[in-house]
Amino acid sequence: MPSLEDLVVLARVLEADVEKLVYLAVPTESDARRELKQAQAAGGKEGERQAVRLRQLLAARREARRRKALELLRPVPSLRRVPFAGDVAAGPPKLAIEQPGEYTDVLDAAVDYALVVRGDSMVGAGIEDGDTVWVRRDEAAKHGDTVVALIDGEEITVKHLVEENGHWLLRANNPYKDYPDIPLGPRDEIIGVVKWVVKAPGPPPVRPVK
Numbered sequence: 045m046p047s048l049e050d051l052v053v054l055a056r057v058l059e060a061d062v063e064k065l066v067y068l069a070v071p072t073e074s075d076a077r078r079e080l081k082q083a084q085a086a087g088g089k090e091g092e093r094q095a096v097r098l099r100q101l102l103a104a105r106r107e108a109r110r111r112k113a114l115e116l117l118r119p120v121p122s123l124r125r126v127p128f129a130g131d132v133a134a135g136p137p138k139l140a141i142e143q144p145g146e147y148t149d150v151l152d153a154a155v156d157y158a159l160v161v162r163g164d165s166m167v168g169a170g171i172e173d174g175d176t177v178w179v180r181r182d183e184a185a186k187h188g189d190t191v192v193a194l195i196d197g198e199e200i201t202v203k204h205l206v207e208e209n210g211h212w213l214l215r216a217n218n219p220y221k222d223y224p225d226i227p228l229g230p231r232d233e234i235i236g237v238v239k240w241v242v243k244a245p246g247p248p249p250v251r252p253v254k
Contacts, residue, residue, distance in 0.1 A: 051104045062108040076102050106231075110197035155239050156181040159192065159202070166190070166202060168217035174244035177202060179236035192236040195226065202238065 055062040076098050083094035155178040161171055169190060171177065177192075185191045187207045193214055194200055203214035203226065216223035 047100055062104065062111070065104075073102065073105060076105075106197050110194070113194060113198060113200060154180055156236070158242075161202060164221070165216035165218050165223045166204075168219050169204070171202065171217075171238075171241050172244070176242040176244070177238045178240040178242065180239050181236045183237045185234045185237050190238040191234045192238065193226075193228070194233050194235050196229070197231050200235075201226070205234065 051062055051065055054060075055065055058065075080095055080098040080102070083091045083098060085091075086094075157179055159177050159179060161175045161177060162173060164173055166172075171190070177190075179192050185205050187205060189205045190202065191205045191214075192200060192202050193205075201214065203216055206213050206215045206225075212228045214226040214228065216225075
């Protein structure tokens with residue numbers, strides 16, 4: 045069975061997506077994890093060989109998802125035209141990035157991409173469902189910044205970056221709902237700092253029926 049590095053090479057030679065090759069080998073991630081537990085329980089040389097193979101395939105799947113998410117955030121040559129990279133969750137993290145289908149002009153040349161916010165976890169910071177955030181990709185994030193984070197290599201969310209007791213975490217900002225903090229782990233990364241928020245038009249007023 046190929047290693048993660050070999051899968052990447054094979055994908056390039058065959059002009060195929062790494063994720064497709066992984067999915068051909070492992071129907072679902074839950075099946076692979078179940079087989080991995082069985083192989084570890086079986087022990088012996090054969091069990092260890094199967095466990096190594098399955099760990100490589102699961103790692104390849106995670107890396108394929110990470111690459112798929114990050115490749116959508118590449119800046120375009122013009123600094124004043126940036127790609128819409130899909131939606132970002134302002135709520136529980138979720139798979140939210142879609143293929144960018146259009147670009148937008150920005151007034152600030154120091155931003156790299158735009159995302160449409162979905163959810164209400166950041167309303168206390170003035171970021172509401174349907175708003176567009178302009179994001180700087182390479183700026184070093186610091187305590188208190190509003191950031192776009194990649195969780196577990198595949199899920200994207202927008203939250204405040206907070207340092208408490210030597211630990212970094214993501215915190216929502218909604219005075220009406222209690223969203224739990226998200227501790228940052230070794231596979232999580234900050235992929236942008238929100239620089240501007242473009243408000244979406246509000247709904248029309250509701251008039252009482254006479």
